[in-house]
Amino acid sequence: MKMNKNIHTFIGCGHDYEESRIVLFGAPFDSTTSFRPGTRFASAAMRNESMGIETYSPYLDADLEDRCIFDGGDLELIFGNAAKSLSIIEDFAAQVLQDKKIPCMIGGEHLVTLGAVRAAVEAYPELHILHFDAHADLRDDYLGEKLSHATVMRRCYDLVGDHKIYQFGIRSGERSEFLWAKDHVFTSKFNFGGLEAAVAALAGKPVYLTIDLDVLDPSVFPGTGTPEAGGVSFNELMAAVSAVSGLNIVAADINELSPIYDQSGASTALACKLLREVLLQLG
Numbered sequence: 001m002k003m004n005k006n007i008h009t010f011i012g013c014g015h016d017y018e019e020s021r022i023v024l025f026g027a028p029f030d031s032t033t034s035f036r037p038g039t040r041f042a043s044a045a046m047r048n049e050s051m052g053i054e055t056y057s058p059y060l061d062a063d064l065e066d067r068c069i070f071d072g073g074d075l076e077l078i079f080g081n082a083a084k085s086l087s088i089i090e091d092f093a094a095q096v097l098q099d100k101k102i103p104c105m106i107g108g109e110h111l112v113t114l115g116a117v118r119a120a121v122e123a124y125p126e127l128h129i130l131h132f133d134a135h136a137d138l139r140d141d142y143l144g145e146k147l148s149h150a151t152v153m154r155r156c157y158d159l160v161g162d163h164k165i166y167q168f169g170i171r172s173g174e175r176s177e178f179l180w181a182k183d184h185v186f187t188s189k190f191n192f193g194g195l196e197a198a199v200a201a202l203a204g205k206p207v208y209l210t211i212d213l214d215v216l217d218p219s220v221f222p223g224t225g226t227p228e229a230g231g232v233s234f235n236e237l238m239a240a241v242s243a244v245s246g247l248n249i250v251a252a253d254i255n256e257l258s259p260i261y262d263q264s265g266a267s268t269a270l271a272c273k274l275l276r277e278v279l280l281q282l283g
Helices: 039-052 082-098 112-123 152-160 175-184 195-202 234-243 266-282
Strands: 022-027 069-074 102-107 128-132 165-170 186-189 206-212 248-255
Touching: 022 039, 022 082, 022 266, 039 069, 039 102, 039 266, 082 102, 082 112, 082 248, 102 112, 102 266, 112 152, 112 206, 112 248, 128 152, 128 195, 152 165, 165 195, 175 186, 195 234, 206 266, 234 266, 248 266
Parallel strands: 022 069, 022 102, 102 248, 128 165, 128 206, 165 186, 206 248
Antiparallel strands: none
C-alpha cells in the first residue's frame, strides 16, 4: 500500500506553487486586538472546516478544482511583536507578487492587512484599496499605539495617499475618524451604497481587496471579536464581491474570524464559503 504525506490545505487548493496563479496563506496574528482575541485560530479552523463545503460554486458555475491555487500554509508570526510580524507578511507577499502571482491572505486581526499592502504598494505604486468592514479603522493611534487593528487603514492611507481607499459597510468609529475620512477617503456608511460608482472609478487600476468579516451582521456572523449590529447580509456581501470581480485585484485578504465565539461552526462555514467565492473570482 502506498503511503502519502498528510497535506492540510484549504479545499481545492492543493496545487504546486509553480503552476499556481493564486497563493493562499494564513497570518495567525491577533496581538493588537482591542476587544476579544481569537482570530489567530481562523486560518487553521477554515482549512479544517473547508471539508464541509464543495469546491464547486453554483453561484459562479465554477470549481476550485479547475483553478491552480497553492496553499502555502500559515506564516510563523511572532506573538506580541506587531512590527516583526508585519515584516514577515510583507516579505512573503512581496515574493508572491514578484513571481507574478496573486496573494490571498487569511487573517488574523485586520492589522495583518498592512503587511500585505506594503508589498502590494511596492509592486504597484498606484495601488487603490477596497475595504469592506464595520469599523473605519482610521485612528492615527489606539491608546498611543500606531500599529493596531484600529489604525490599520490609517497606516494604509500613509502608503497610498488621498482618495485611494474606498470603504463600505462602515458603522463604527470615533467621530474624529468620520470627520477625517471626509477629506481623505471614500466612506459608504452602513452598506454598499456607491459601490457601482467606485467600481467604475477603479477600472484599470491595481486594487487590493480587504474584507473584514464583521461587515456582516452578527445575526449571521457572530464569530468575530468586535461584533457590530446593523451589518449587511451574506447575500449582500456576495453581491458586492461579485460586483468588484472585474477589477484588477492584485491582492486580497479575509480577516477577523474568531471561531471560538461561534461554537456552532456557522461563522467558520460562512467564511469558508466566502473565501471559495473570492478565490474563484480572483482566478
